[in-house]
Amino acid sequence: xxxxxxxxxxxxxxxxxxxxxxxxxxxxxxxxxxxxxxxxxxxxxxxxxxxxxxxxxxxxxxxxxxxxxxxxxxxxxxxxxxxxxxxxxxxxxxxxxxxxxxxxxxxxxxxxxxxxxxxxxxxxxxxxxxxxxxxxxxxxxxxxxxxxxxxxxxxx
Amino acid sequence: xxxxxxxxxxxxxxxxxxxxxxxxxxxxxxxxxxxxxxxxxxxxxxxxxxxxxxxxxxxxxxxxxxxxxxxxxxxxxxxxxxxxxxxxxxxxxxxxxxxxxxxxxxxxxxxxxxxxxxxxxxxxxxxxxxxxxxxxxxxxxxxxxxxxxxxxxxxxxxxxxxxxxxxxxxxxxxxxxxxxxxxxxxxxxxxxxxxxxxxxxxxxxxxxxxxxxxxxxxxxxxxxxxxxxxxxxxxxxxxxxxxxxxxxxxxxxxxxxxxxxxxxxxxxxxxxxxx
Amino acid sequence: xxxxxxxxxxxxxxxxxxxxxxxxxxxxxxxxxxxxxxxxxxxxxxxxxxxxxxxxxxxxxxxxxxxxxxxxxxxxxxxxxxxxxxxxxxxxxxxxxxxxxxxxxxxxxxxxxxxxxxxxxxxxxxxxxxxxxxxxxxxxxxxxxxxxxxxxxxxxxxxxxxxxxxxxxxxxxxxxxxxxxxxxxxxxxxxxxxxxxxxxxxxxxxxxxxxxxxxxxxxxxxxxxxxxxxxxxxxxxxxxxxxxxxxxxxxxxxxxxxx
Numbered sequence: 001x002x003x004x005x006x007x008x009x010x011x012x013x014x015x016x017x018x019x020x021x022x023x024x025x026x027x028x029x030x031x032x033x034x035x036x037x038x039x040x041x042x043x044x045x046x047x048x049x050x051x052x053x054x055x056x057x058x059x060x061x062x063x064x065x066x067x068x069x070x071x072x073x074x075x076x077x078x079x080x081x082x083x084x085x086x087x088x089x090x091x092x093x094x095x096x097x098x099x100x101x102x103x104x105x106x107x108x109x110x111x112x113x114x115x116x117x118x119x120x121x122x123x124x125x126x127x128x129x130x131x132x133x134x135x136x137x138x139x140x141x142x143x144x145x146x147x148x149x150x151x152x153x154x155x156x
Numbered sequence: 157x158x159x160x161x162x163x164x165x166x167x168x169x170x171x172x173x174x175x176x177x178x179x180x181x182x183x184x185x186x187x188x189x190x191x192x193x194x195x196x197x198x199x200x201x202x203x204x205x206x207x208x209x210x211x212x213x214x215x216x217x218x219x220x221x222x223x224x225x226x227x228x229x230x231x232x233x234x235x236x237x238x239x240x241x242x243x244x245x246x247x248x249x250x251x252x253x254x255x256x257x258x259x260x261x262x263x264x265x266x267x268x269x270x271x272x273x274x275x276x277x278x279x280x281x282x283x284x285x286x287x288x289x290x291x292x293x294x295x296x297x298x299x300x301x302x303x304x305x306x307x308x309x310x311x312x313x314x315x316x317x318x319x320x321x322x323x324x325x326x327x328x329x330x331x332x333x334x335x336x337x338x339x340x341x342x343x344x345x346x347x348x349x350x351x352x353x354x355x356x357x358x359x360x361x362x363x364x365x366x367x368x369x370x371x372x373x374x375x376x377x378x379x380x381x382x383x384x385x386x387x388x389x390x391x392x393x394x395x396x397x398x399x400x401x402x403x404x405x406x407x408x409x410x411x412x413x414x415x416x417x418x419x420x421x422x423x424x425x426x427x428x429x430x431x
Numbered sequence: 432x433x434x435x436x437x438x439x440x441x442x443x444x445x446x447x448x449x450x451x452x453x454x455x456x457x458x459x460x461x462x463x464x465x466x467x468x469x470x471x472x473x474x475x476x477x478x479x480x481x482x483x484x485x486x487x488x489x490x491x492x493x494x495x496x497x498x499x500x501x502x503x504x505x506x507x508x509x510x511x512x513x514x515x516x517x518x519x520x521x522x523x524x525x526x527x528x529x530x531x532x533x534x535x536x537x538x539x540x541x542x543x544x545x546x547x548x549x550x551x552x553x554x555x556x557x558x559x560x561x562x563x564x565x566x567x568x569x570x571x572x573x574x575x576x577x578x579x580x581x582x583x584x585x586x587x588x589x590x591x592x593x594x595x596x597x598x599x600x601x602x603x604x605x606x607x608x609x610x611x612x613x614x615x616x617x618x619x620x621x622x623x624x625x626x627x628x629x630x631x632x633x634x635x636x637x638x639x640x641x642x643x644x645x646x647x648x649x650x651x652x653x654x655x656x657x658x659x660x661x662x663x664x665x666x667x668x669x670x671x672x673x674x675x676x677x678x679x680x681x682x683x684x685x686x687x688x689x690x
Contacts, residue, residue, distance in 0.1 A: 004476075010483040011475050017486075018587030021594035022633075028616065029522045029597055030625040056617035065613050110515045110614055217564050246566040257561030260553075271565045274572075319565075 040067060040086045041126035045100045050081045051111050051136025053102055058112040059085050066091045069113060085113060095120040096128075102136035111136060168231070170195045170327060170359045171216060176225035178208070178215060185211055187383035188225070193376075198353050198360040200374035202367070204405055204414055207380050209363040210254070213329045216361070217251055218242050230326070247275055250320025250328040254335060256312035258304040264291070264315050265300040271322045290318040294348060310341030317348065327359040328352070334366040342366075346373055367406050371395070379405065381413070453649045456570070460578050460648070463571035473576035474583075481542045481577065481644075482584030486591070488541050489534055493525075493592035496533060497599025500524055504600070505608050517610050518619030521600030522593075526628045527688070530593030532680050535639035538585060539672035543647035546577055547668040550651025551661035559652075574648050578641070585640025586633050593632065631687045638679060643672045 050072065059067040067087035075082045087094070097118030104111050115130075124130070171193035178186040185208035193199045201209055214220045215227055218234045227234045229245060237245060258267045268287045272278060278286070291297040294314040304312060313333060320328055333349065334342050350373045353360045364370045371377065371391040379387040379394060379402050387394050387402045395406060404412030420426065467474050504520040550573070553559050559569045597619075604610040623629070647668045654664035 007479040007483075008475055011478045014478065014483045014486060014584075014587065018590055021587070021590040022629075024594045025526060025590060025597075025629050026625055029526065029593075029619055030623040030629050054617070054621050056613075056620055058611065058613045058617070065611065068613065068617065105512075105515065105614075110513070110618060214560075219560060219563055243566040243568075246564055249564070251561070251564040253557045253561055255556050257557040259558055259561075260556070271567075274565065274567050316561075 040088045041092070042070065043085045043087060043094075043124055043126075043128055043130055045083050045085065045113070045130040045133050046075070046078065046080045047083060047100075047102060047133050047135050048080060049135040049138060050083060051102055051104070051138055053083070053111045053113070053136065057110060059087065059115065060112060061091070061094070061115045061117065066115075083113070092123065094124045096122040096124055097132065098124065098130060099132040099134065100130045101134040104137065167195055169193055170230055171361070172226075172228040173216075174226050174228075176215065176227065177223045178211065178220070179223055180211075184383055186222075186225075189380070189383070189385055191378060191385065193359065193361055195359050196353075196357060197375040198350065198362060198373055199376045199378070200362040200364060200370045201378045201380060202364060202370060202405070203380035205365060207382070209365075209380065210331050212380075213251065213331055213361070213363055216329060217246060217249060247271075247323055248326045250323070250325040252313065252316050252320050252328065252330045252333055254332045256304070256307075256309075256316040258307075258312055258316055258319070260304050262304075263300070264296065264302050264304070264307070267304065267315060268300075268319045268322055271319060275323060286322065287318075290321050291315075293321070293352065294318045295344070308341070310337050310345065313337075313345060314348065317352070321352065321356070324356070325358070327361065330360065330362045330364075332364055333362065334364060334369050342369060349373060365405075367408075381405065449653065452653060453645070456574075456649050456652060457645055459570050460575050460645075463568065463575045464579070466571040466575045467579050470576075473572075474579055477576045477580035478584055481546070481580040482587060485538055485541045485584070485588055489537055489588045489592050490595050492533065492537055493530075493595035494599040496529055496592075497521060497525060497596030497601075498603045500529075500596065501600035501603030501608070505604055505610065514604075514608075514610050515614035516618050517600070517604040518597075518615035518617075519622040521604070522597050522619045522623050523628065525593040525596040525600075526623060526632045528680070528684070530596065531589045531632050531635040531639055532676060534589040534592040534636065535585065535643055535676045536673055538581075538588060538640070539643045539647070539669055539676065542581065542584075543643050543668050543672050544665045546581075546644065546647040547651040547654070547665045548661060550574070550577075550648060551654035551656070551664050554652065554654060555656040555658065555661060574652065577648060578644050581644025581647075582637065582640045585643070586636040589632065589636035589639075627688075634687075635680065635683050638683060639676050642675050642679060646672045646675060 053069060053072065055069055055072055057069045058065045059069060067085055069083060070086040071084040073082045073084075074080075094115065095118040097120045099116040099118065101114045101116065102111055103114045118132075169192035171191070173189060173191040176186050176189040176191075177184070189212075191201075201212060203209055211220065215222055216229065216234065218227075218237070221235055229249070232241075232245065234242065234245065258264075259270065262270065265287055268290055269283050272283050272286060276283075288297055288300070291300055294317055296311060296314055296318070299307070299311065299315075304315070307315065317328075330349065333345050337345065346369050349360060349362065352358060362370060362374060371394075374391060377387070377389065377391055377394045378385055379397075381401045386399055387397045389397075394402065397403065397406075401413040403409070404414060410416050500521045501517065504517050505514055508514045508516055508520065550559075553569075553573065559573070562569045562572060601615060605612045605615050650664040650668045650671070651661075654660045
């Protein structure tokens with residue numbers, strides 16, 4: 001009977017491990033977990049064009065990740081992208097006039113939000129909006145711009 | 157005990173086999189066997205190796221189907237029964253396999269308790285008492301916590317015997333119970349078969365080629381050779397038979413109807429071909 | 432020439448006969464499924480020997496496969512400057528393919544061969560015949576609990592393999608090679624879909640679990656009851672299960688991700 005009990009405990013642990021693994025696959029590996037849990041505070045930013053920025057992309061300051069993109073919506077009134085950022089609560093001294101850019105990591109890499117601190121003494125609080133934003137660089141537009149400049153320069 | 161009474165006509169036989177034919181891979185094993193096994197007796201079925209004695213037990217137990225003929229146990233044709241009825245009939249038969257066929261992952265106690273747990277709803281305390289009684293009958297009550305791998309061949313057969321007895325069957329089929337045993341455990345088994353038969357009002361069917369041991373306990377002996385019954389009677393009657401096949405088998409003569417040489421071309425011809 | 436043809440014919444007929452016996456066995460096991468509900472204790476014991484005892488080999492293999500994926504994936508991806516996509520590569524390969532397939536192959540080698548040997552030896556030592564003579568149906572009593580144990584244990588093992596593998600890839604990619612932790616997980620979560628990938632992986636492993644266990648049980652039940660016969664049956668179990676898993680994987684992948 002002692003042995004039977006050990007077997008039952010083993011099988012119980014086995015099943016629990018399996019459920020745990022499945023839970024891990026569902027929550028951590030796949031997209032089942034809805035947009036993140038609430039630790040930290042939220043900032044909003046409006047962009048003309050976010051390129052291929054994705055939910056859960058990194059938010060960095062001076063290259064250090066300080067938060068994540070939590071939600072991306074389209075504002076039908078202003079025809080702008082409304083991006084909600086979640087910043088870790090220990091980074092609570094982000095100046096009010098901070099500049100938000102969408103950068104690309106490497107030539108083909110992931111896009112992320114980079115914050116450039118301003119000089120203000122007022123700090124952003126939960127729910128505030130970043131006023132100064134710079135849209136993502138879209139490769140076709142840059143090339144188009146470059147060719148246009150080249151053509152203009154050549155005609156001079 | 158009056159052994160001539162073994163063929164008594166009073167009650168119908170427990171097992172009645174008529175015109176049994178069975179072949180395996182095209183090779184005939186039984187060719188019109190008629191057999192009656194009387195109730196309450198020890199009946200032995202003897203014959204040289206390869207005559208299908210074990211096959212006969214499997215036919216009686218319904219594990220194999222005959223090509224023709226019938227096997228009736230207690231008045232019911234075994235091979236006409238549905239699965240449920242066949243299983244109900246098997247619960248009243250015990251079978252002792254040559255190897256014992258104990259379940260290797262259960263200890264001795266659990267092996268004997270197995271049929272009780274499967275087929276009855278007895279409380280644990282009753283099962284314990286029954287199992288200990290059965291083990292006591294075969295003298296292995298003290299070995300109840302051993303695993304089958306720790307038993308000698310003779311002990312394994314005695315445990316298997318206790319298991320076969322667990323449901324108090326009406327008949328026990330023994331498949332070569334004495335083969336490969338030393339004289340002591342052979343003697344133990346011989347006496348057990350006889351004692352259990354008489355004490356529990358069982359019918360015993362014994363398949364064997366150990367002539368002396370079998371003759372000493374059987375009430376009725378059938379000798380099978382080449383797919384047919386060649387002799388039938390009490391030990392003395394069979395011993396006195398003058399059929400050459402029976403004499404060769406009982407006296408252990410190397411040559412006779414069962415030839416010493418496997419069929420082959422003449423020796424000289426084989427040797428010359430090789431040259 | 433005719434002899435060769437006759438030999439081929441005999442082999443073909445034998446194979447078809449065996450296939451038929453295999454399906455008959457599967458049918459009688461499915462018909463006897465009620466036994467599992469009546470005696471859940473049997474299932475627990477078998478889950479232990481089929482599942483718990485395969486845990487170590489599946490876990491360790493998963494870890495190493497994940498680590499290798501992390502290493503190889505990093506070297507290829509970093510050439511294109513997209514090492515952040517490492518998480519996607521590792522998780523997609525594991526959850527969709529390697530988890531169910533490699534776990535099934537390991538299962539066939541570890542649990543399948545053990546099942547065949549166990550059943551084959553029970554047949555060789557007349558234990559199955561003995562059960563029949565005790566009026567116990569060996570298919571219901573011995574085979575059915577093992578079939579369901581394999582069927583249930585397989586998805587658990589595959590999920591563990593994938594989960595441990597992802598952690599192994601994370602350890603190599605993020606811990607050793609310095610891929611950004613956030614990018615690793617965020618890209619993974621963005622690209623791996625729960626229904627499309629995780630659920631389909633579980634479906635695959637359920638199919639593999641049934642097929643591997645069925646093959647193992649049939650080979651044991653149909654084995655020639657000698658030690659040589661059981662040995663051959665064990666080898667056949669591993670070969671047939673592996674081929675069946677890889678072949679079925681193609682069919683299932685085509686059905687699931689084909690369009």
